[in-house]
Amino acid sequence: MRDVPKRDVKQVVYLLLGRPFPRWDERTLDVSWAIVSSVIKKLARVDDHTLIEALNKTGDLGAAAEEIFRERKLKKQASLIDKELTISDVARSLESIAELVGEGARERKERVLESILGQADPDEIKYLVKILLGEMRTGFNEGLMELAISRAFGVDTEVVRRASMLSGDLGEVAENAKLHGSESLRKMKFRFFRPIRPMLAQNAESLSEILETHGGRTALEFKLDGMRVQIHKLDDKVRIFSRRLTDVTSSFPEVESTVKKGLQAREAVLEGEVIAVGEDGSPLPFQYLMRRFRRIREADATLRAIPVKLFLFDLLLVDGEILIDSPYIERRERLSEIHGEIPVVEQIITEDVEHAKSFFEKAIEQGHEGIIAKNLNSTYTPGVRGKNWLKLKEVLEPLDLVIVAAEYGHGRRHKWLSDYYLAARDGEEDRFYVVGKTFKGLTDEEMSELTETLEKLAVRREGRRVHVKPEVVVEVLYNEIQRSPKYECGLALRFARISRIRYDKDPRESDTIQRVREIYEKQFEKKSRYRVEDRF
Ligand code: AMP
Numbered sequence: 001m002r003d004v005p006k007r008d009v010k011q012v013v014y015l016l017l018g019r020p021f022p023r024w025d026e027r028t029l030d031v032s033w034a035i036v037s038s039v040i041k042k043l044a045r046v047d048d049h050t051l052i053e054a055l056n057k058t059g060d061l062g063a064a065a066e067e068i069f070r071e072r073k074l075k076k077q078a079s080l081i082d083k084e085l086t087i088s089d090v091a092r093s094l095e096s097i098a099e100l101v102g103e104g105a106r107e108r109k110e111r112v113l114e115s116i117l118g119q120a121d122p123d124e125i126k127y128l129v130k131i132l133l134g135e136m137r138t139g140f141n142e143g144l145m146e147l148a149i150s151r152a153f154g155v156d157t158e159v160v161r162r163a164s165m166l167s168g169d170l171g172e173v174a175e176n177a178k179l180h181g182s183e184s185l186r187k188m189k190f191r192f193f194r195p196i197r198p199m200l201a202q203n204a205e206s207l208s209e210i211l212e213t214h215g216g217r218t219a220l221e222f223k224l225d226g227m228r229v230q231i232h233k234l235d236d237k238v239r240i241f242s243r244r245l246t247d248v249t250s251s252f253p254e255v256e257s258t259v260k261k262g263l264q265a266r267e268a269v270l271e272g273e274v275i276a277v278g279e280d281g282s283p284l285p286f287q288y289l290m291r292r293f294r295r296i297r298e299a300d301a302t303l304r305a306i307p308v309k310l311f312l313f314d315l316l317l318v319d320g321e322i323l324i325d326s327p328y329i330e331r332r333e334r335l336s337e338i339h340g341e342i343p344v345v346e347q348i349i350t351e352d353v354e355h356a357k358s359f360f361e362k363a364i365e366q367g368h369e370g371i372i373a374k375n376l377n378s379t380y381t382p383g384v385r386g387k388n389w390l391k392l393k394e395v396l397e398p399l400d401l402v403i404v405a406a407e408y409g410h411g412r413r414h415k416w417l418s419d420y421y422l423a424a425r426d427g428e429e430d431r432f433y434v435v436g437k438t439f440k441g442l443t444d445e446e447m448s449e450l451t452e453t454l455e456k457l458a459v460r461r462e463g464r465r466v467h468v469k470p471e472v473v474v475e476v477l478y479n480e481i482q483r484s485p486k487y488e489c490g491l492a493l494r495f496a497r498i499s500r501i502r503y504d505k506d507p508r509e510s511d512t513i514q515r516v517r518e519i520y521e522k523q524f525e526k527k528s529r530y531r532v533e534d535r536f
Helices: 006-016 033-044 048-058 061-076 087-099 105-119 122-133 142-153 157-167 170-180 182-186 207-213 253-262 286-297 301-305 328-338 353-365 444-456 513-525
Strands: 200-203 218-223 227-234 237-242 267-276 308-318 347-350 370-374 385-393 399-408 417-425 432-438 458-462 465-468 473-477 480-483 491-494 497-502
Touching: 006 087, 006 142, 006 170, 033 048, 033 061, 033 105, 033 122, 048 061, 061 122, 087 105, 105 122, 142 157, 142 170, 157 170, 157 182, 170 182, 207 353, 207 385, 218 328, 218 353, 218 385, 227 253, 237 253, 253 308, 267 286, 308 328, 347 353, 353 370, 399 432, 399 444, 399 513, 417 444, 417 473, 417 513, 432 513, 444 458, 444 465, 480 513, 491 513
Parallel strands: 200 385, 432 491
Antiparallel strands: 218 347, 218 370, 227 237, 227 267, 267 308, 370 385, 399 417, 399 465, 399 473, 417 432, 458 465, 473 497, 480 491
16 A cells, blocks of 8 residues: 555555445446456457356356466467556546446447456456456455555554544545545544445344343334435435445435425434335335335336335434444434434333333334344444344244255355255145245355265256255245245245255155245234235
């Protein structure tokens, strides 16, 4: 970082984090895997077969491209075009790719890609491809970048962290540190409309564990099953950001107007959950919200068809005052002063397990996911998943399902069949229905062992996918069963993860698709079913 020329510092920070632009910047590259792979094939003059072979070996397109170009270079003893690629070349190309939209954009993007990848050497190609596809996966994250800036320019780590949190732009932080030193970082101010990373919750096993962890007294809130939003309001302007920090204002026009009209503050940064609600006001399963979200570009009839409601739960800034360092209890108090007609998530403060239990049951009874416990004295720690917020959800009974196919993974997992298709047996006919797919839950050892077992059961191959005889039973946990057009049976497990491999269990003893349907139906005893569900 110290050796990087001043003019490149910002860009180097973004690129090392695997991004073309700063995090708050809404521009996107919109380049698909298909475009990048066709450019690679064209430049290296290789066919599909060679690319797939390299992909199977390396597990990702960046590494595959590197390998292909390295081999070609060895043979030709020269790179394809003899010109050094600079950081500003890359920055300019990325900007022009983002600007290309509409008719003919794909072809023009391809041309820019050809020119930039054509100038790169194999190492550079590897990382450019990863950045283009948003798949850096180096494990180098913002936290480490903050440490790097602190060390490179001798600025206290806390000062770097705070400047980064407030400005939302590590590139600017690094540039300031390099050009003007520590004092300039202390002066960096909060910028509206650049989202702050959300504070996250850890899993808890029980209410008594929660009370103990929080020193005998805690705040419990309903855990609503919707979409986390961070809302910035500055005078008449309101923007809504998702948990992944993208601007989703246009998906939720009525949330925007509710905040504009209802909030009793000129400036605020708020957090809350947007949930889909049925006609009687009770929560709808999460998938309805996602549907609405995806259909944003379609006629606004869909928007009206699935009503949503905002519930607030935190306040990070109000009328010029930053509350991030204030304890939860105070933030919540300030929120209660300004929320106006916008509902706040239901909350209790308790020292009593029985009281906590009845609150948890009430949450489930009303169709929510569970509760989140918040340490009364805790400050807001952006991006941290710690014990100050603990979540407890209702657990659905595990299902014993059968693996009917599996795919070789990516990166570290590319040698293993690590993504599994989980199927439920039909209790009446002799066949299996896929109800989910997961790569979660198993250790490396288990995956490697399972790969051997599944390879022996292989019946058909389709690229990186192997179809297998339905022999291996796994116990699967999940959060919800939802309707899905993805699978033939019309149902899919949400957040499926394997809890155990049941080598001891016969596939004929596994759970049936009829059982999956029953559990699906049972969910509606608490959640309301959308009346026109069948339209979707
Ligand atoms: P999880 O997604 O299971 O890690 O749980 C954390 C998420 O729960 C947050 O990101 C929010 O979207 C959501 N959530 C629902 N209700 C609350 C609440 N009262 N406080 C904080 N987060 C909540």
